[in-house]
Amino acid sequence: MSENVNDFFFSKNTVENVSVGEKDQLKNYLEVTEAFSRVSYMSVYIIDYQNKNFEYVSDNPLFLCGHSADEVRMMGYNFYFKYVKKNDLDLLLEINKVGFDFYEKIPVSERKMYTISYDFHLLNKDKAILINHKLTPLFLTDTGKIWKAMCIVSLSTNTDSGNIAVFKQGTNQFWKYDLEEGVWRNEQKIKLTERELDVLRYYAQGYTITEIAEKIFVSPDTIKFHRRKLFEKMHVSNISEALSYVTNNKLL
Secondary structure, X not given: OOOOHHHHOOHHHOOOOOOHHHHOOOOOHHHHHHHHHHHOOOEEEEEEOOOOEEEEEOOOHHHOOOOOHHHHHHHOOHHHHHHEOHHHHHHHHHHHHHHHHHHHOOOHHHHHHEEEEEEEEEEEXXXXXXXXXXXXXXXXXXXXXXXXXXXXXXXXOOOOOEEEEEEEOOOOEEEEEEOOXXXXXXXXXXXXXXXXXXXXXXXXXXXXXXXXHHHOOOOHHHHXXXXXXXXXXXXXXXXXXHHHHHHHOOOO
């Protein structure tokens, strides 16, 4: 495979020209992005699909692989060729294609409501770290192409690369991509009961099983029962993974 930045860009995700009206969308948005990155534990960067580069990179070390934020910004997509495992780099190119194929079928008026999420490995000091990557549109052209997109990077709660999904804001709908069959499957987010949400909220605040039981007037065995059911619903193995799951999927 060639190490060419243009491999990530094709007609569906290349912006040739930007009109004066389209430029009016900007208006100090980088200041807002900078403020968001200061209060977030996650890494933030912005892709410019017209210039085929990173317009902004936050200084969170998770995404920098030992570089400064400015160095990664200057590297742009060459950063991927240097720090993403070969198999995962091929995966990123596939995600890029199927993601924009999916996006093209969405009505233009709704395109900012969708976010794509996926996992891949970054090589940091010879260690492969599995990260989660969420990409959502910031600005569109008049024809509905993504001009600029915000990317949020955090540690993945999964164990393998892939896990490609598209979420629609304000709904329980999401679509998972089957890499083996090459198809999107429409699914629904899991539904949590009020009692399950209570248990998770108290866990998030650092309470023990006994303390949670006292708070909601049940036995510790009942809390263990709810916890086991939560793990089964989310397909996770511990409470840390459960809390990450509900946070990433906006369930709590």
